Amino acid sequence: xxxxxxxxxxxxxxxxxxxxxxxxxxxxxxxxxxxxxxxxxxxxxxxxxxxxxxxxxxxxxxxxxxxxxxxxxxxxxxxxxxxxxxxxxxxxxxxxxxxxxxxxxxxxxxxxxxxxxxxxxxxxxxxxxxxxxxxxxxxxxxxxxxxxxxxxxxxxxxxxxxxxxxxxxxxxxxxxxxxxxxxxxxxxxxxxxxxxxxxxxxxxxxxxxxxxxxxxxxxxxxxxxxxxxxxxxxxxxxxxxxxxxx
Amino acid sequence: xxxxxxxxxxxxxxxxxxxxxxxxxxxxxxxxxxxxxxxxxxxxxxxxxxxxxxxxxxxxxxxxxxxxxxxxxxxxxxxxxxxxxxxxxxxxxxxxxxxxxxxxxxxxxxxxxxxxxxxxxxxxxxxxxxxxxxxxxxxxxxxxxxxxxxxxxxxxxxxxxxxxxxxxxxxxxxxxxxxxxxxxxxxxxxxxxxxxxxxxxxxxxxxxxxxxxxxxxxxxxxxxxxxxxxxxxxxxxxxxxxxxxxxxxxxxxxxxxxxxxxxxxxxxxxxxxxxxxxxxxxxxxxxxxxxxxxxxxxxxxxxxxxxxxxxxxxxxxxxxxx
Numbered sequence: 001x002x003x004x005x006x007x008x009x010x011x012x013x014x015x016x017x018x019x020x021x022x023x024x025x026x027x028x029x030x031x032x033x034x035x036x037x038x039x040x041x042x043x044x045x046x047x048x049x050x051x052x053x054x055x056x057x058x059x060x061x062x063x064x065x066x067x068x069x070x071x072x073x074x075x076x077x078x079x080x081x082x083x084x085x086x087x088x089x090x091x092x093x094x095x096x097x098x099x100x101x102x103x104x105x106x107x108x109x110x111x112x113x114x115x116x117x118x119x120x121x122x123x124x125x126x127x128x129x130x131x132x133x134x135x136x137x138x139x140x141x142x143x144x145x146x147x148x149x150x151x152x153x154x155x156x157x158x159x160x161x162x163x164x165x166x167x168x169x170x171x172x173x174x175x176x177x178x179x180x181x182x183x184x185x186x187x188x189x190x191x192x193x194x195x196x197x198x199x200x201x202x203x204x205x206x207x208x209x210x211x212x213x214x215x216x217x218x219x220x221x222x223x224x225x226x227x228x229x230x231x232x233x234x235x236x237x238x239x240x241x242x243x244x245x246x
Numbered sequence: 247x248x249x250x251x252x253x254x255x256x257x258x259x260x261x262x263x264x265x266x267x268x269x270x271x272x273x274x275x276x277x278x279x280x281x282x283x284x285x286x287x288x289x290x291x292x293x294x295x296x297x298x299x300x301x302x303x304x305x306x307x308x309x310x311x312x313x314x315x316x317x318x319x320x321x322x323x324x325x326x327x328x329x330x331x332x333x334x335x336x337x338x339x340x341x342x343x344x345x346x347x348x349x350x351x352x353x354x355x356x357x358x359x360x361x362x363x364x365x366x367x368x369x370x371x372x373x374x375x376x377x378x379x380x381x382x383x384x385x386x387x388x389x390x391x392x393x394x395x396x397x398x399x400x401x402x403x404x405x406x407x408x409x410x411x412x413x414x415x416x417x418x419x420x421x422x423x424x425x426x427x428x429x430x431x432x433x434x435x436x437x438x439x440x441x442x443x444x445x446x447x448x449x450x451x452x453x454x455x456x457x458x459x460x461x462x463x464x465x466x467x468x469x470x471x472x473x474x475x476x477x478x479x480x481x482x483x484x485x486x487x488x489x490x491x492x493x494x495x496x497x498x499x500x501x502x503x504x505x506x507x508x509x510x511x512x513x514x515x516x517x518x519x520x521x522x523x524x525x526x527x528x529x530x531x532x533x534x535x536x537x538x539x540x541x542x543x544x545x546x547x548x549x550x551x552x553x554x555x556x557x558x559x560x561x562x563x564x565x566x567x568x
Contacts, residue, residue: 085409107465108521108540109407117520118542125462131406 086133091242093137105132128153143226150219189213193232209235213246384563385530390453395557403458412456421452448474471534483529500551531563
């Protein structure tokens with residue numbers, strides 16, 4: 001049965017061909033591996049090729065501290081304003097006027113200025129009064145001028161805006177104050193003139209104009225007290241004189 | 247209180263004070279020369295608030311506002327201005343007192359020409375285990391920042407002292423500037439006397455720290471002045487005690503446990519002032535400690551006295567080894 005012989009023979013040829021392919025493939029893989037290992041081994045035993053020399057000279061570390069950077073001009077350094085000497089930031093007593101006071105204002109000093117000093121004291125401590133300064137002077141017509149610069153340590157929870165809002169409410173409800181003006185260039189600055197005097201028994205009646213504004217964390221308060229009605233514009237003029245310095 | 251060491255002009259007879267040795271016992275009777283402030287030469291910063299003169303400036307307005315705070319608003323915030331044109335009043339007098347010792351010293355020295363300096367700090371060095379402390383004899387080593395009492399649990403860091411912040415260590419130069427600033431309002435003659443004392447002190451530095459009570463009703467500032475002249479450091483506290491006692495103006499303050507020479511005085515009881523002030527002075531070796539406290543009336547002095555006791559314990563002078 002020739003067909004049968006042919007049929008038997010064929011699988012043998014296929015098997016042989018498969019074996020050949022397997023051997024060839026293994027040899028190729030092994031060859032590549034052996035070549036790779038041999039190459040690696042040769043490279044491993046060779047001395048490393050030195051790197052080409054650097055083209056420039058090594059930079060030299062200068063000895064000592066570097067030069068101190070030039071201080072920013074005051075106009076560009078807000079920190080110098082907020083951390084600076086408040087006494088130097090206070091508007092100077094105008095020429096010819098009589099200086100009544102110019103000093104730092106402790107928390108207790110400031111508290112004594114309030115209607116209820118004991119309550120103000122605890123309130124100021126609570127809201128972290130940081131520091132303040134006070135300037136007062138009299139002009140030739142014996143009007144009395146007062147400027148306060150006050151800072152709270154209130155970076156985390158700003159207190160000044162709330163205080164200002166409260167003071168503004170008090171002032172608008174106070175019949176002694178007259179028309180108010182906004183302070184230009186500030187968020188919530190405001191000044192009030194005085195149309196009606198405050199009078200205490202035994203004292204001359206007195207007109208007291210008032211203003212407040214803030215620049216950064218500096219809270220500015222001003223008062224203009226006189227024996228005649230005080231215009232809001234007069235208070236605003238004083239406020240502006242102070243604000244240009246901050 | 248922003249400043250501690252301003253003015254005072256004890257108009258006393260220099261001889262009455264005698265050498266520091268006379269104060270080894272706390273003076274039982276005020277020295278003759280101290281008496282009540284002499285009329286002829288009223289001490290600059292003493293007595294009734296110098297700055298308050300109702301005639302000088304119209305009315306210190308006591309605005310007749312009824313306490314009409316809108317409901318819900320803390321009374322603390324009510325602040326129509328009470329009085330105007332009075333800067334400090336009694337508080338100023340107290341502060342002024344702080345310099346009393348220094349000027350008193352200059353006077354007793356006949357102008358304080360510094361002829362008799364204390365011996366300079368000896369170089370005796372010990373192996374130092376601690377970062378700060380005191381050697382036998384009372385000279386302290388280490389940073390003043392470490393010697394200052396850390397803020398206790400029932401306190402928080404307080405307000406700033408001028409431009410120094412609320413926690414500062416000043417070198418000799420800055421410390422002297424601070425002291426001079428505080429007497430800026432004195433007469434030229436007194437400033438000169440005070441300057442002479444400053445020179446005699448051989449100031450080495452100063453440490454400043456402020457505290458505020460967690461209950462919001464107490465503000466304290468502590469200043470430690472380190473000087474090489476330990477004799478002067480000791481005399482300053484004794485003069486302070488003698489002068490305040492002799493003036494009969496201030497109320498005596500609390501005693502400080504464990505520190506018999508520490509002296510505290512309270513502002514006079516004045517109906518106008520709503521805030522009490524207390525000023526204390528103590529010496530531990532080469533350190534002159536000034537504490538000033540303010541609080542709404544009436545001040546609970548135990549808290550401030552306790553803080554001072556802790557501060558003094560921390561830097562206690564170990565005394566002289568024999």
